[in-house]
Amino acid sequence: MTFQQLQYFLEVHRTGSVTKAAKNLFVSYPSVSVAIANIEKELGIVLFSRGPKGLSLTEQGQRVLEYANTITQAYLQMNSLRQEGRRTIRINAGDYETFGTAFAKLLEEYGTDYESDIMMITCNADDSFRNLVTGEVALSVLAFMSYNVDNIEHRLKRDGLKGEELARIPLTVCLGKNHRLSNAARLTARDLQGETVVASYSKVLPWGMVYRLTEPKRILRVSGTNARRELVRRGLAYYVCFQPPKKSREMSDRRFIPLEDIHYRVMAVTNPQHPVEPEVTRFLQILKAQLAEDYPEE
Secondary structure (H helix, E strand, O other), X not given: OOHHHHHHHHHHHHHOOHHHXXXXXXXXXXXXXXXXXXXXXXXXXXXXXXXXXXXEEOHHHHHHHHHHHXXXXXXXXXXXXXXXXXXXXXXXXXXXHHHHHHHHHHHHHHOOOOOOEEEEEOOOHHHHHHHHHHOOOOEEEEXXXXXXXXXXXXXXXXXXXXXXXXXXXXXXXXXXXXXXXXXXXXXXHHHHOOOEEEEOOOOOOOOHHHHHHHOOOEEEEOOOHXXXXXXXXXXXXXXXXXXXXXHHHHHOOEEEEEEEEEEEEEEEEEOOOOOOOHHHHHHHHHHHHHHHHHOOOO
């Protein structure tokens, strides 16, 4: 049994629904369902019973709830400890070119002999919110699709966090220059219907909702980044991605065409209960400038 499974269990109890829990946790329905099933299998008990108002805890589930709350409280207390002496400042941000450039500029300003450790980590949305609550990270930079904004705002309110929108970046279709759609200025979901898309070989398609809108003729599942790039370069397929910075688009042998009305929102999230380190404030200043440089209004 893992700590994450217990968090899934607590969210199902809170919402009374596996579907709602998965939505709030930004994970798939099977991830939550399997986690609950694994706990039940390991303990040899049934955690929930289904009623007209949704899922409710069984008597044995109530006992597990008590233990889960105790474990969670101990985890939060443990993570609230601060190591004396050298400070460690953790910033959570996705693996995007603009974020990495801003972080490198921050370290360049402070130098390698700086008295504190400044770290950039990458974790999923669920861990990101939890780490902000516990103070394990000082700042999280989230990039999420526009249709998820209600979920994000719900989590911010629930956890007492503060969000600041930094930018809106189009979701982009990457095409080889000899693809029949490569000369388009913008694309819609309808334009892509019947085309072949290449995606990473994973259990959950990262752009699942987009694929449902575009109704592709075929989805090629390819694990290698270079192989996917070559399929696109030859005009055999397209892929969907977070729009790269302008300079990268200009140097590429591929075209990145925005999808109409589908974009990413970039948000900086902090915890008002914890002091904002000056390094975090400076990183935000650098990141805002970098976003303006990489994604100018066109």
